[in-house]
Amino acid sequence: MPAAKHTPPPTPQERAALGRKARTAAPRSSHAEFVPARDRPDVVDVVEEQSANRVPELVPIRYGRMTESPFRFYRGAAGVMAMDLADTPRSGLRAQLCGDAHLLNFRLLASPERHLMFDINDFDETLPGPWEWDVKRLSASLVIAARANGFGTKERAGIVRAAVRSYRERMRTYAGMTNLAVWYTRFEEQWVREQLTEKVGARGRRRWTEAAEKARTRDNLQAFGKLTEVVGGERRLAADPPLIVPLTDLLDDATRVRLEGQLTRLITRYGRTLQSDRRALLQQYRPVGMARKVVGVGSVGTRCWIVLMLGKDDEDPLILQAKEAGPSVLEPYCGAGGHRTEGERVVAGQRLMQATSDIFLGWERVDGLDGRRRDFYVRQLRDWKGIAEPQLMLPEGMRAFGELCGATLARAHARSGDRIAIAAYLGGGDVFDRALAHFAELYADQNEKDFDALSKAVRTGRVKAESA
Template sequence: MTTVATSSPVSGARRQAAEGTLGGAPLGPAERAARGKAARARAPRRTHAEYEPAPNRADPIDVIDRQSRSRLPELVPLRYQRMTESPFRFYRGAAAIMAADLAGTPTSGIDVQLCGDAHLLNFRLLGSPERRLVFDINDFDETLPGPWEWDVKRFATSLAIAARANGFGPSQRREIVATAVSAYRTWMHRFATMTNLDVWYAHVDVDEVASRLADVLGGRGSRRLSRATSRARSRDRLRAFTKLTEVVGGERRFASDPPLLIPIDELHTGRERELLMGWLGSIVGRYSDTLSTDRRWLLAQYRLVDFARKVVGVGSVGTRCWVALLLGRDDGDPLLLQIKEAGTSVLADHLPGSEYGNQGERVVAGQRLIQASSDIFLGWQRVEGLDGQRRDFYVRQLQDWKGIADTERMNADDLTLFGRLCAATLARAHARSGDRIAIAAYLGASATFDQAVARFAEAYADQNEADHAALVEAVRTGRVSANEP
């Protein structure tokens, strides 16, 4: 196999924006700051408080239903069931709805590589290739270049919705959100003073955070963080291997847990099973060309054993997602890979198209750009499905020291601290991919932007509750079908 050279995730025009160039001529920090301040005329910071649904706003149920048409029909009711459970769960699956709403809001005209779905639970503990526990963004299915404000507003609104779920009052919610947005602004100013390499190397090492914030966390907070890090470190490939597989006829196979995990042997038999096994095997074999030489060599030391279809998340339910079981030296040396379908980003209807024709490559390129340290097995592939449809996938390890926050159990102080940590992480992602100096200058030293986004978050949380109620009603009346909880 030969190495496939991957193009940069930053196009020529976006590279100029990130590096502060205009027509190929480099701009100095003062000129870049001037550009950021000038952007206030285009979108005054106070206008970010504004949210009114457009007169021709699409029916939110229609938006969700359009997404569902390309998904596995037997899993769509499960998606709707999960989205009806709470306004926050609805919000997790409603990125397409919010993308259309954000398209009508003010922007400064400064683009970054967007996460595209920067809600609270897409920030989590992850294992780095150096085997350090870090805190970073985890989901990049919707990533595209676009206005940095969209990520900030989606993040801020998720914080407001979580605060509502925990019973916090309006003034407390606004304070939690404004504090987080202030942290984003503060960190963007810090990144604006740093060198390009220092920004690139910046990351949130959890052990270091625990040490530096011991006084802020207090005894209770330190204990909770210690428990969270211990749980994350325990959620490794060996734990997943034990949980998701069993010995059948002397061979390791995926265990059955329908509809969440269905081994390939339960989906098809005979010739159909062999075709599907061969098709999935070709994805794993060919995707390795998108890895670096050393990681291709490592992957080649494993042999494929089994596949299963897996349900993941809320917004992703119904997309084609598979897990592959590979074994290395022996049965105690497993590798679990997730093979996830990559569709067109929900942002694509409202932004210039991706420079990548392969949606899996779009996801991987965006992740590598804005995540401090990515999974060593992260890659992509395009294949023609057994139904004759061309489909794009990206591949990564299924579990590798992952820990997700339990926001429902957080008091106001906990949620405030967690929001600040997420905001700093989002600022670092944007600083890597956009003009951090211009963004910092646009934000300025006052709390104008912070307060404006806090008001936006409350207004959009109201909209989200109305949309969630509409889905609940659609299920009640039979307009859409949902599984019984």
Template sequence: MTRTAGRTRAAARTPGAAEVRHPTRAERVATGRALRSEFPRSSHAELPPERRDRDPLELLSSQDAARVPELLPIRYARMAVSPFTFYRGAAQVMADDLASTPRTGLTVQACGDAHLSNFGLFASPERRLVFDINDFDETLPGPWEWDVKRLATSVEVAGRENGYPAKERRAIVEASVAAYRNCMRDLAGKTSLEVWYTHITSDELAERFGSNVSRSGRKLLSKTFAKARTRSNLGALERFVGEQDGQQRLLADAPLVVPVRDLVEPGTDPDELAAQLRDMLARYRETLEPERRALFDRFQLVDMARKVVGVGSVGTRCWMLLLLGTDERDPLFLQAKEAEPSALEAYVGRSEYDNAGQRVVVGQRLMQTVSDIFLGWIRASGFDGRRRDFYLRQLRDWKGSAEVETMLPAGMKAYGELCGWTLARAHARSGDRIAIAAYLGSGASFDVAVAEFARRYADRNTDDHGALVSAIGSGHVVAAEPLID
């Protein structure tokens, strides 16, 4: 059974209520330290034995019913490439396993899918390149430990795939968890406003972590920054748009990019379709801040296409929207991505937001220090008549990510530490950073325990990946060629 502290969240209070009382620093420290007796830090090494009814492929297939059927073979092909790609797509599977592990009851806004490839670079509204978590499809208030264990296990799985020796992998995983612990302890000593404003820019990233990698690693870091800055709206214009019948149109690259004109039923009135799309954008517009609506109003919708993205997300509906401003060299690309219930909801309770897109947006704003200026949500009807939830943001705005599969051990250690630091900073914005830091302490007990959990869970993940490969081989699961976006 799951062991959870039965405590009321201090943060879950109604502003202005007469009974509001903020615990003192000493009380919060005492709460965290007391939890060590109830939930020893060494207990986080535990991975309960597999239940007899545990079926990872059944958990994955349970998500298929609401997805686009013809895209599911792409999802399974991408997951089958390696244990790491399987892990990226198996947030639901791991959530089911984590539900049986110890947790302190200290709640944060959890990412829900905090693996190495869900961190990256993007542009802040002030046009600075920043590093942060960049995927929030599964975000929900939940146990901070689950995010840490998912991140740590992704480091272990990636290290195995890259051929690192076991001892070296262990050191890298422990260093990543230690970075989380040390950051949380550092933030526990800061003011609430200092914590809220804390983030890391590309310049600070190079200064803080560049010394831990070789000269070639630093050169690669600079190239990554430069490449991210090319992944802009103008860059997307060059890649995805061409002229057709004298107009700018999104180009087909089926099945990865399919324009909306190729998806609608023959005989559909194009004017009626355009009116529906304008109505959809008008409702999305209402979720933006007033000054951002003024900017949005400078653009008009030109074209729309379905786009395949990610690994675990494949099969959910994702739309690429081309809008133009003053002329064809003034583009805005938006991504409208379908939001489903979080993978965590079956284990920690439903979101307070009826619209899953709003759940994602609120969670993202809570965890990130700065967010995309066009971040918003909507509920819209699809071609099948069903109403679905979406969240919207810019498709590409200086977005960049690390190539985890090609990292050398020193680079992986630096990157794992960066991700651990970033995750702690995100958790500290919504959770009780003082109590969590007091629970973690200054020693390595928690780091060692989570590294052992990561080793054990990586073994299980390898078995789960093997089960998928076998199911594809026997024909029980249909997979296409692993097409890459």
């Protein structure tokens, strides 16, 4: 029987030619365009549709947070932007997307080796799709944040162009690297600090140092001290309604016992998705308390549970977060991801895009939870997480931070997409950089209109909003 013939993979030269050819279908300058579709749905209807499957009593908190500012609205409107991006030019080249790559989803976090890293942090919407969409979401977020700080038009354009240039130049660097070299690339905090030294003043360097030091204190012990209390000699999760509500305060006894059993099984069964050594570590802990938690802006109203686990004694804590995973907002425009559950989609995307991930990151599907089948992904609640504060940034600081985000996003895309083709498409000039600076301004205008529409809906009573 003759041996099967194998089609040789395309050469680097062929991959580069593919990228350059893509400019014909989608010229780089065309990415400057943004015109809302004529039949664009009412944005309040879009936001409400996303809220339909969420915990009803928490939805007003989501609207309350989204109407605090245009940037807060943007954080909760990944689905709105996905709808808009579907009508924009695309090169035809794909990568694993974050799906919500705004600037606050780039932050400090811990590696399993206990090194402080800079990476993407949010993967609820991750899915393969047009790589340009993540870059556009990052770019628009920078303009929206810069407007909130009162930065001028030229300053905003400089910030976006620097971030996109960083993405483009990094992708061109990755195109020349070996597969393993790309895979092993990571941005440790010390390297980031060195990069920032020449780009920000003493104030910026001081803020970065403070942020890194603070991140190292935001660990499981800090969360343990902040989120728990001793009642009747027993350690339990402390109530902070409506943001944190223990099951004992949330449900009647019969319903609580049933839900506790379901969540205990979730934690036990999800361990099968961990590496064997990490599964063995998980088995050394026992659950002693559970609570519902409100998280983020766009995620408010999704079912999110925190589980207090104790190890060798009452001072050996592990706090896990089990967060509901629904379909990605990208799915209507990019297709399904091919995973068996939405939790697996989130975890697989995170592991593919991040340089290093939480050792307790895994997933599970639960039947009968809240009366229906639901997918969850699980991770540590807090493990050395440091988040940017754009409202405190000067123009040079936001520019430097944008460059760091652009480089990080390029590395994430290079792990899954055709980095050689993408790099060839982008080229060595600044055509794409300038195009996205223009796009970001146009989309920031649209975001402000959408923010005003939701704010009006709150004022007129069409939707209810609460502060929390």
